[in-house]
Amino acid sequence: MGETQLPVSPHVLIFPFPAQGHVNSMLKLAELLCLSGFKITYLVPKNIHQRLLLHTNIESRFSQYQGFCLQSLPDGIYEGSVSTGDDVVKLCDSLNSVAVPFLRELLTPKSDWNNTKSPITTIIADGIFSVVIDFAQEIGVPILYFRTISACAFWAYFSIHELIEAGEIPFSGNDMDLAIKKVKGMEAYLRGRDLPSFCRATDIGNPILKILSKETRETARANGLIMNTFDDLEGPILSQIQIHCPNIYTIGPLHAHLKSRLAAANSNSAPNTSSNSLWAEDRNCIQWLDQQPSKSVLYVSFGSHAVVTKEQLMEFWQGLVNSGVKFLWVIRPDSIVDQNDEEGKSKSIQEELEAATKERGYMVGWAPQEQVLAHPAVGGFWTHSGWNSTLESIMEGVPMICWPYFADQQTNSRFVGEVWKIGLDMKDTCDKVIVEKMIRELMVIKKDEFLKTANEIAKLGRKSIEQDGSSYCNLDRLIQDIRLMSNPEQ
Numbered sequence: 438m439g440e441t442q443l444p445v446s447p448h449v450l451i452f453p454f455p456a457q458g459h460v461n462s463m464l465k466l467a468e469l470l471c472l473s474g475f476k477i478t479y480l481v482p483k484n485i486h487q488r489l490l491l492h493t494n495i496e497s498r499f500s501q502y503q504g505f506c507l508q509s510l511p512d513g514i515y516e517g518s519v520s521t522g523d524d525v526v527k528l529c530d531s532l533n534s535v536a537v538p539f540l541r542e543l544l545t546p547k548s549d550w551n552n553t554k555s556p557i558t559t560i561i562a563d564g565i566f567s568v569v570i571d572f573a574q575e576i577g578v579p580i581l582y583f584r585t586i587s588a589c590a591f592w593a594y595f596s597i598h599e600l601i602e603a604g605e606i607p608f609s610g611n612d613m614d615l616a617i618k619k620v621k622g623m624e625a626y627l628r629g630r631d632l633p634s635f636c637r638a639t640d641i642g643n644p645i646l647k648i649l650s651k652e653t654r655e656t657a658r659a660n661g662l663i664m665n666t667f668d669d670l671e672g673p674i675l676s677q678i679q680i681h682c683p684n685i686y687t688i689g690p691l692h693a694h695l696k697s698r699l700a701a702a703n704s705n706s707a708p709n710t711s712s713n714s715l716w717a718e719d720r721n722c723i724q725w726l727d728q729q730p731s732k733s734v735l736y737v738s739f740g741s742h743a744v745v746t747k748e749q750l751m752e753f754w755q756g757l758v759n760s761g762v763k764f765l766w767v768i769r770p771d772s773i774v775d776q777n778d779e780e781g782k783s784k785s786i787q788e789e790l791e792a793a794t795k796e797r798g799y800m801v802g803w804a805p806q807e808q809v810l811a812h813p814a815v816g817g818f819w820t821h822s823g824w825n826s827t828l829e830s831i832m833e834g835v836p837m838i839c840w841p842y843f844a845d846q847q848t849n850s851r852f853v854g855e856v857w858k859i860g861l862d863m864k865d866t867c868d869k870v871i872v873e874k875m876i877r878e879l880m881v882i883k884k885d886e887f888l889k890t891a892n893e894i895a896k897l898g899r900k901s902i903e904q905d906g907s908s909y910c911n912l913d914r915l916i917q918d919i920r921l922m923s924n925p926e927q
């Protein structure tokens with residue numbers, strides 16, 4: 438009589454690019470998979486590991502799931518700021534050289550780690566780590582990619598090859614408004630200035646342009662592509678991507694999807710906060726918001742990489758104050774660039790602004806953003822158009838002013854302004870006069886119009902994560918596929 442084998446329990450290794458926007462969404466996915474009983478090993482550099490322990494409730498949150506392990510990478514990974522293409526290259530290079538040898542040692546059948554844990558049955562790697570595809574194929578473990586950006590930005594990156602071939606990049610003149618024709622499906626509205634910022638390089642040998650173009654093309658080699666978006670938002674672009682990467686799981690917006698699945702698992706009681714912040718959140722701003730009228734406050738935040746000069750900061754501040762609209766402004770401690778040599782001076786500028794702002798606004802170093810955007814007093818979001826921020830704003834029906842800083846943000850902001858029509862794209866030139874004009878347009882002159890469209894899209898987003906919605910079904914399919922990967926014979 439043959440022995441019946443017990444099904445192997447899925448154990449997923451999740452490996453995000455070590456930056457706030459990536460760690461955040463991939464940790465939300467980790468928790469969703471934990472809810473299905475999967476074991477998860479979540480791999481981050483030591484500095485990110487420490488910051489998660491310091492600023493979030495990750496330990497208590499994940500203690501309810503058996504088999505969640507926050508695993509540190511060894512030393513040798515670039516820990517400096519990531520605000521330019523060169524910084525990104527340094528970080529990618531260090532990860533590529535440290536991570537694979539470490540994984541090889543960790544996952545070797547004889548390692549102590551492997552003997553105390555069950556074997557890894559699937560790897561989910563950030564969609565810019567093709568070295569991990571090579572490694573996964575070498576050890577025979579299925580690999581899924583998770584690209585944390587929008588489908589529209591992904592598709593623009595994917596098309597860099599065609600853009601170069603057609604001579605659309607590098608740009609031949611100074612006209613950034615010239616229509617771009619070689620990103621299929623976006624011919625009607627994409628201009629040079631809307632391509633991911635690294636496409637502005639004057640030389641096709643530019644390292645970050647080469648890396649992101651190559652890494653994006655490699656996606657087709659993974660067993661599937663997970664995306665934090667929903668079909669009703671980016672359907673036509675997803676169809677373009679699907680021609681090259683047929684197995685796509687659109688399961689977003691992940692922050693809202695996790696909230697709703699946690700509520701269902703806990704019989705609808707409000708879930709604990711799932712903050713994944715790498716900075717300490719200043720929660721006092723919620724009390725300040727409680728005192729403001731409905732939809733009256735503009736929330737201002739530029740995410741985790743953007744930096745501004747002192748001059749830019751002053752222009753922004755004057756535009757904000759002149760608009761007459763109240764604001765809640767996040768100024769990250771490390772976000773003013775000329776701080777290094779004159780730290781005392783910049784600090785005093787920040788303090789000066791804070792003192793002068795008391796009448797009209799409130800400033801914090803880092804906010805509980807999801808809660809802020811859900812607050813009834815918030816009527817607009819001046820954002821850098823990072824993809825998590827964009828999705829969080831969309832789900833709360835909050836219209837946006839976009840000031841894209843780098844990478845995918847240039848493309849996201851075009852979609853917000855021109856395709857979804859839920860905000861204004863303020864890219865490239867933004868002095869105090871433009872800032873004031875944009876704020877008044879969003880928060881006063883066209884307020885009702887923007888709120889109406891934003892609410893319509895928010896409704897579609899909510900529908901996608903309800904039972905039988907597209908993202909809900911795709912997450913179930915992903916869970917099912919990971920189970921099958923663990924038990925290929927069944």
Ligand SMILES: O=c1ccn([C@@H]2O[C@H](COP(=O)(O)OP(=O)(O)O[C@H]3O[C@H](CO)[C@@H](O)[C@H](O)[C@H]3O)[C@@H](O)[C@H]2O)c(=O)[nH]1
Pocket residue numbers: 456457458459461585586587714738739740741742743767802803804805806807822823824825826827829843844845846
């Ligand atoms: O005061 C703050 C500011 C931000 N956040 C959170 O931090 C995250 C920021 O993510 P995102 O809006 O995506 O911006 P970045 O941190 O800049 O994200 C990087 O990663 C994203 C996903 O790949 C890209 O879209 C961006 O361009 C890239 O800069 C969001 O979840 C916010 O809720 C806070 O909790 N408090």
Ligand SMILES: C[C@H]1CC[C@@H]2C(C(=O)O)=CO[C@@H](O)[C@@H]21
Pocket residue numbers: 456458519525565584585586649844845
């Ligand atoms: C620092 C940025 C370079 C590329 C990464 C990215 C992507 O997936 O293309 C998006 O935003 C960033 O955090 C990364």
